[in-house]
């Protein structure tokens with residue numbers, strides 16, 4: 406079989422939450438640990454994506470180390486995976502520019518993440534002038550940079566959560582458009598790899614995904630939360646007024662999210678039968694379920710939290726890991742960039 410190139414990225418905009426972990430990072434570790442010798446596994450901390458929204462420079466530098474320590478604590482092993490900083494490899498933005506020049510703007514205006522940012526910007530200022538100045542060009546072009554990240558490594562498999570499906574489809578379209586326009590097969594068409602837990606929901610508003618950027622800290626469980634914090638957040642998780650415990654993701658997202666987090670934290674990686682999980686709670690109360698969910702999450706998160714605390718103190722080692730990764734990544738991408746420029750006549 407053809408060697409796989411696995412690639413994914415995460416923004417250094419806060420400690421990963423349980424959605425990041427169950428929807429993406431856990432899968433990253435599994436892919437790394439089951440890779441064959443010919444496969445290449447690459448994970449990237451995407452600082453250039455982070456700055457599409459305002460970031461305090463001092464804080465951003467700290468966040469990059471927080472993310473590095475988080476990924477290592479989750480089990481990413483730099484001797485098996487190439488772990489590096491996107492912003493230390495200039496070819497990411499170089500290829501992004503080239504892809505900008507073949508991507509119709511209509512493809513970007515259709516992105517749901519762009520449309521929701523637009524709606525927020527317009528609505529937030531509805532009583533004053535309509536202020537869209539926070540909507541910079543980078544925010545619109547964000548998915549093209551993501552396509553460049555993927556294509557720069559000629560990646561074949563992309564482990565990301567369900568929220569990224571539309572962006573991944575755009576990367577596929579851009580790869581096809583480039584190949585077609587220049588009559589080449591330089592870029593493989595990357596395929597999405599999803600986890601069984603595709604979408605973990607906010608604990609405060611289960612109509613939304615759990616997200617780093619939601620204002621309330623109570624809406625997400627961080628991989629660095631201690632047992633007391635996890636228990637409190639799960640106790641406060643919003644459900645509904647129906648006292649029965651049933652699995653119904655559309656009608657009852659809150660309780661269904663609890664069941665799916667429980668299954669994800671207690672079973673290996675197989676698709677759990679959440680209806681039968683729900684039946685185990687027949688005649689029991691939501692508090693019983695919440696207690697079990699909290700215990701299951703604590704059992705998964707506690708070893709990660711303690712490892713994070715240990716690693717985060719060792720800044721010298723974190724710097725070594727990050728510099729070695731950046732250097733190896735820079736060494737890998739020159740070839741593709743030369744091929745691309747030659748194709749364009751540059």
Ligand code: ADP
Pocket residue numbers: 414415416418424425426427428429564565566567568569602603604605606614615616617618
């Ligand atoms: P966030 O949206 O929280 O800022 P990122 O955009 O950095 O996180 O996404 C990192 C990875 O985590 C992506 O693969 C994304 O699909 C995944 N992810 C983010 N939120 C969730 C969620 N609530 N459920 C499942 N996967 C998620």
Ligand code: NA
Pocket residue numbers: 568
């Ligand atoms: Na996201």
